[in-house]
Amino acid sequence: MKLYDGIISDTMEVLESYRDLDGVKKYPYAGSSWKDNESSEFIMQRDVALELGAGGEPSVNYTLVSTSGIVTEDEVLVYGPDINEIKGNTAFARIVILDTKDLKEDQDTEIAFAAIRNLEFVRYHVFPKGYMVRVSARSNQEQIRISQGAFSNGINFAKVGALYIKKYKEVPEVKKVRVIFITEKELVEKLMPNADKADTITKTLTHILDGMPTDCGHCSMKPVCDEVEGMKELHLGKKKQ
Numbered sequence: 204m205k206l207y208d209g210i211i212s213d214t215m216e217v218l219e220s221y222r223d224l225d226g227v228k229k230y231p232y233a234g235s236s237w238k239d240n241e242s243s244e245f246i247m248q249r250d251v252a253l254e255l256g257a258g259g260e261p262s263v264n265y266t267l268v269s270t271s272g273i274v275t276e277d278e279v280l281v282y283g284p285d286i287n288e289i290k291g292n293t294a295f296a297r298i299v300i301l302d303t304k305d306l307k308e309d310q311d312t313e314i315a316f317a318a319i320r321n322l323e324f325v326r327y328h329v330f331p332k333g334y335m336v337r338v339s340a341r342s343n344q345e346q347i348r349i350s351q352g353a354f355s356n357g358i359n360f361a362k363v364g365a366l367y368i369k370k371y372k373e374v375p376e377v378k379k380v381r382v383i384f385i386t387e388k389e390l391v392e393k394l395m396p397n398a399d400k401a402d403t404i405t406k407t408l409t410h411i412l413d414g415m416p417t418d419c420g421h422c423s424m425k426p427v428c429d430e431v432e433g434m435k436e437l438h439l440g441k442k443k444q
């Protein structure tokens with residue numbers, strides 16, 4: 204599936220420009236991760252050490268899937284200060300790029316549909332201890348509260364990212380995972396429009412897998428299909444199977 208490849212290229216291009224300026228921290232996944240709380244946790248204001256993407260700072264979250272072999276390693280990339288280096292309110296983005304087996308190759312649509320749903324489920328169901336995630340699925344914002352306990356125990360993006368990788372790799376279709384954390388305001392703002400584009404593709408894909416009719420002339424998804432390479436082929440090809 205190459206539907207998100209354009210957004211992946213755009214994202215990495217924006218990030219490459221920053222790499223030239225200040226570098227990026229790269230952490231290969233070694234299996235160990237930050238402790239999993241296993242369910243959502245409420246961190247009260249008085250226990251907060253740090254907030255990311257809150258207090259009027261921009262924040263964004265999106266997930267991209269590809270079968271083009273763009274992601275060759277399980278890794279966490281950090282652009283901007285890490286958790287222990289942040290002072291005060293800061294912008295925040297978390298972007299996940301997944302290399303999966305080709306969902307289109309599954310003859311059974313139900314399997315492809317379940318895989319997409321599982322990926323969406325993981326997106327909102329990772330609960331690092333002392334790291335409260337507040338999401339707005341409608342606006343693609345993601346705000347983080349870090350507890351004083353987690354902060355003093357040395358929480359960092361490498362360990363939190365490793366927990367995301369671990370959870371994504373529990374989905375059988377996932378081969379490689381790249382988790383990107385960004386705390387540079389300029390980068391977060393540049394990448395924000397990509398979240399809406401990714402959402403539109405995911406929604407269209409979900410509709411297609413859900414069995415919507417193949418009548419392009421009367422289809423509200425036509426602008427997406429005209430723009431995103433491979434979307435039309437996916438739907439019309441699927442009908443022929």
Ligand code: SF4
Nearest residue numbers: 418419422425428438
């Ligand atoms: S291929 Fe045609 S019918 Fe299918 S989603 Fe795209 S525009 Fe709609």
